[in-house]
Amino acid sequence: xxxxxxxxxxxxxxxxxxxxxxxxxxxxxxxxxxxxxxxxxxxxxxxxxxxxxxxxxxxxxxxxxxxxxxxxxxxxxxxxxxxxxxxxxxxxxxxxxxxxxxxxxxxxxxxxxxxxxxxxxxxxxxxxxxxxxxxxxxxxxxxxxxxxxxxxxxxxxxxxxxxxxxxxxxxxxxxxxxxxxxxxxxxxxxxxxxxxxxxxxxxxxxxxxxxxxxxxxxxxxxxxxxxxxxxxxxxxxxxxxxxxxxxxxxxxxxxxxxxxxxxxxxxxxxxxxxxxxxxxxxxxxxxxxxxxxxxxxxxxxxxxxxxxxxxxxxxxxxxxxxxxxxxxxxxxxxxxxxxxxxxxxxxxxxxxxxxxxxxxxxxxxxxxxxxxxxxxxxxxxxxxxxxxxxxxxxxxxxxxxxxxxxxxxxxxxxxxxxxxxxxxxxxxxxxxxxxxxxxxxxxxxxxxxxxxxxxxxxxxxxxxxxxxxxxxxxxxxxxxxxxxxxxxxxxx
Amino acid sequence: xxxxxxxxxxxxxxxxxxxxxxxxxxxxxxxxxxxxxxxxxxxxxxxxxxxxxxxxxxxxxxxxxxxxxxxxxxxxxxxxxxxxxxxxxxxxxxxxxxxxxxxxxxxxxxxxxxxxxxxxxxxxxxxxxxxxxxxxxxxxxxxxxxxxxxxxxxxxxxxxxxxxxxxxxxxxxxxxxxxxxxxxxxxxxxxxxxxxxxxxxxxxxxxxxxxxxxxxxxxxxxxxxxxxxxxxxxxxxxxxxxxxxxxxxxxxxxxxxxxxxxxxxxxxxxxxxxxxxxxxxxxxxxxxxxxxxxxxxxxxxxxxxxx
Numbered sequence: 001x002x003x004x005x006x007x008x009x010x011x012x013x014x015x016x017x018x019x020x021x022x023x024x025x026x027x028x029x030x031x032x033x034x035x036x037x038x039x040x041x042x043x044x045x046x047x048x049x050x051x052x053x054x055x056x057x058x059x060x061x062x063x064x065x066x067x068x069x070x071x072x073x074x075x076x077x078x079x080x081x082x083x084x085x086x087x088x089x090x091x092x093x094x095x096x097x098x099x100x101x102x103x104x105x106x107x108x109x110x111x112x113x114x115x116x117x118x119x120x121x122x123x124x125x126x127x128x129x130x131x132x133x134x135x136x137x138x139x140x141x142x143x144x145x146x147x148x149x150x151x152x153x154x155x156x157x158x159x160x161x162x163x164x165x166x167x168x169x170x171x172x173x174x175x176x177x178x179x180x181x182x183x184x185x186x187x188x189x190x191x192x193x194x195x196x197x198x199x200x201x202x203x204x205x206x207x208x209x210x211x212x213x214x215x216x217x218x219x220x221x222x223x224x225x226x227x228x229x230x231x232x233x234x235x236x237x238x239x240x241x242x243x244x245x246x247x248x249x250x251x252x253x254x255x256x257x258x259x260x261x262x263x264x265x266x267x268x269x270x271x272x273x274x275x276x277x278x279x280x281x282x283x284x285x286x287x288x289x290x291x292x293x294x295x296x297x298x299x300x301x302x303x304x305x306x307x308x309x310x311x312x313x314x315x316x317x318x319x320x321x322x323x324x325x326x327x328x329x330x331x332x333x334x335x336x337x338x339x340x341x342x343x344x345x346x347x348x349x350x351x352x353x354x355x356x357x358x359x360x361x362x363x364x365x366x367x368x369x370x371x372x373x374x375x376x377x378x379x380x381x382x383x384x385x386x387x388x389x390x391x392x393x394x395x396x397x398x399x400x401x402x403x404x405x406x407x408x409x410x411x412x413x414x415x416x417x418x419x420x421x422x423x424x425x426x427x428x429x430x431x432x433x434x435x436x437x438x439x440x441x442x443x444x445x446x447x448x449x450x451x452x453x454x455x456x457x458x459x460x461x462x463x464x465x466x467x468x469x470x471x472x473x474x475x476x477x478x479x480x481x482x483x484x485x486x487x488x489x490x491x492x
Numbered sequence: 493x494x495x496x497x498x499x500x501x502x503x504x505x506x507x508x509x510x511x512x513x514x515x516x517x518x519x520x521x522x523x524x525x526x527x528x529x530x531x532x533x534x535x536x537x538x539x540x541x542x543x544x545x546x547x548x549x550x551x552x553x554x555x556x557x558x559x560x561x562x563x564x565x566x567x568x569x570x571x572x573x574x575x576x577x578x579x580x581x582x583x584x585x586x587x588x589x590x591x592x593x594x595x596x597x598x599x600x601x602x603x604x605x606x607x608x609x610x611x612x613x614x615x616x617x618x619x620x621x622x623x624x625x626x627x628x629x630x631x632x633x634x635x636x637x638x639x640x641x642x643x644x645x646x647x648x649x650x651x652x653x654x655x656x657x658x659x660x661x662x663x664x665x666x667x668x669x670x671x672x673x674x675x676x677x678x679x680x681x682x683x684x685x686x687x688x689x690x691x692x693x694x695x696x697x698x699x700x701x702x703x704x705x706x707x708x709x710x711x712x713x714x715x716x717x718x719x720x721x722x723x724x725x726x727x728x729x730x731x732x733x734x735x736x737x738x739x740x741x742x743x744x745x746x747x748x749x750x751x752x753x754x755x756x757x758x759x760x761x762x763x764x765x766x767x768x769x770x771x772x773x774x775x776x777x778x779x780x781x782x783x784x785x786x787x788x789x790x791x792x793x794x795x796x797x798x799x
Contacts, residue, residue, distance in 0.1 A: 026760045030756050030757055033749055033756065034749070037745075037778075040737075040742050040745060040746050041746065043737055043742055044742040044743055045739075048737065051738065052791070055791070193732070240641070240642065245641065247644075248645055248648070269645070270648070271645075271648060271649035271730050273729065280728075282731070284732070423733065425728075428734060431724075431734065435721040438717060439718050442714040446710050446711070474703075
């Protein structure tokens with residue numbers, strides 16, 4: 001009976017031990033590794049919410065039933081899904097369980113001396129024997145020392161080993177992968193990312209309210225935002241007149257890095273962000289803001305200034321909405337902006353060049369309720385016209401004014417806007433260090449051969465040489481041949 | 493010379509390289525086919541290792557083989573000049589679109605073959621190599637060709653040189669390792685049916701092929717790791733994050749994981765032969781998928797105007 005009652009406890013411990021052994025076995029690690037690769041595939045073929053929310057939305061509209069099911073399996077956010085996390089967490093546990101014991105073994109082994117010379121060298125690889133003159137041990141010692149072998153001397157024999165770097169590199173590589181994961185986690189916990197559209201001439205202050213979109217890591221606090229202020233002085237976009245392809249974007253800014261600091265002029269380019277410690281400011285996109293003045297029936301200004309429009313194509317045909325909530329009744333302009341206007345029967349108005357050479361503002365005028373107080377978030381580029389009435393349709397070139405029953409609108413000018421992306425990632429240096437370490441470790445582990453060489457001289461003057469290459473890497477045969485040739489040359 | 497005349501020169505050089513590779517292909521085909529010829533002499537005299545019969549065949553194929561290798565070297569040089577003049581015509585490194593990646597990739601592939609040829613007896617591989625190079629160049633010229641043009645701002649960075657060159661070189665060596673793994677599988681199934689056919693007898697043993705494809709992968713895996721990390725550093729400079737699961741990044745990761753699994757399978761679990769060769773082919777196909785499918789039909793930050 002007592003035996004029986006002991007069994008479950010033993011069973012649990014041995015079950016856990018069994019599970020741990022299984023998890024840290026190479027075979028499981030290999031399966032997890034392949035599984036990680038296979039699990040990433042849907043993430044590249046199905047639209048993903050973090051990368052492309054619009055496409056996910058379209059997918060839901062086109063296949064509502066299928067999409068709902070796919071959503072249950074997190075197929076629209078594969079890399080944040082529980083099952084993907086499960087795979088890589090198990091993989092990393094398996095990796096740690098495998099690498100840590102090996103690290104201790106290796107530390108012990110790297111202090112240990114090479115093993116005893118085997119009794120029967122003729123059983124080892126590349127065995128050679130010849131009649132020597134007695135000087136072989138001393139000269140092979142010198143030869144092996146010059147080649148930086150570890151040497152252990154016995155009565156009448158030498159045991160030498162080289163290539164510990166193979167395992168050192170291997171361990172560093174795997175530890176470096178853990179470091180990369182640590183860097184990624186730190187970035188996710190303490191990082192932030194935000195975007196803001198800023199018109200040329202305007203100022204961007206790094207506070208939460210100035211962002212159009214902003215997301216924090218779980219442990220990020222508002223106070224961690226660097227207190228910088230960026231004034232967008234000038235933005236120059238150069239295009240190739242033959243292909244319309246962009247050639248260069250240059251953004252000139254004035255920066256005050258913290259309150260009281262001097263104003264510094266800086267340039268931001270696509271591949272050259274502005275840096276404040278671990279916070280970077282990127283030039284991510286650009287477009288145009290038509291500048292308009294809207295007046296009401298009695299001629300009072302109800303809206304004046306640049307309105308950012310959203311580019312739709314490479315020639316910056318843009319759409320936008322001019323909302324005038326302060327007029328009575330409310331006014332809305334559903335508009336498109338063409339930097340270099342053209343027109344055909346199929347497409348209507350469109351732009352044929354991304355620079356503002358012949359700008360045109362096309363719009364329909366609506367009056368009624370803009371629905372801004374409904375509490376439902378609205379796109380700044382669109383107007384919900386369900387509670388409005390269309391009262392006019394017009395296109396304006398620079399400086400023109402359009403009068404309609406409720407007031408007038410003047411197309412005053414055009415100013416470019418830039419989309420600034422602010423990213424703070426305090427973990428990236430760890431990931432970078434991990435990446436560099438991983439490559440160095442790989443080089444050490446894949447290009448080092450671990451091997452042993454033994455030399456023994458017998459009482460009768462016979463010399464024996466043999467070796468052993470771990471994991472069968474080639475090259476030892478040549479090395480032993482070289483050693484033997486040198487020994488025989490010394491002998492003569 | 494003007495930019496456009498450099499561009500024309502580049503096109504002529506690429507066409508000439510294709511012509512020379514075609515000649516190399518024929519020379520290799522001749523070399524391979526010639527070995528099929530039944531040895532002279534009566535049935536009972538045709539013993540294995542008979543010096544007369546073997547020497548005769550060997551010298552004949554030897555000459556065709558040497559000519560074929562010479563053609564491949566010439567093709568390599570012409571293609572090299574073609575890639576360089578393409579770069580001069582555009583005033584930048586010639587890695588701005590798929591046409592340029594393809595011609596440079598074909599160059600890297602031939603280069604990897606020629607370097608491996610110095611060390612190993614790999615001339616038999618010249619036949620599949622010349623076929624692949626012709627396929628790559630043919631697709632590049634007909635489908636992927638774009639006029640030489642400056643880079644879009646997103647690509648204007650010295651990381652283009654570092655990241656793309658590492659990726660292209662890795663691709664060239666991966667493709668070579670896969671060609672050898674495929675040859676392994678082909679010869680292995682031939683041997684399982686009985687003896688090797690006459691023409692295949694010159695080819696190395698299965699063991700050598702197995703080792704060779706492993707060593708190529710082990711050699712180039714750190715370079716591929718570097719290409720991915722260099723890409724991550726560039727992405728941090730350009731897009732504000734070093735890893736964002738963009739389709740191209742995802743597939744680069746899948747390739748990395750697949751080759752890492754291949755290396756582990758060989759070194760620690762002891763996979764050899766067919767299983768290892770299939771895994772190698774799977775890993776290589778993820779690289780090709782990334783290059784072809786993601787570039788052309790994928791959506792993501794690695795897709796630039798044109799191709």
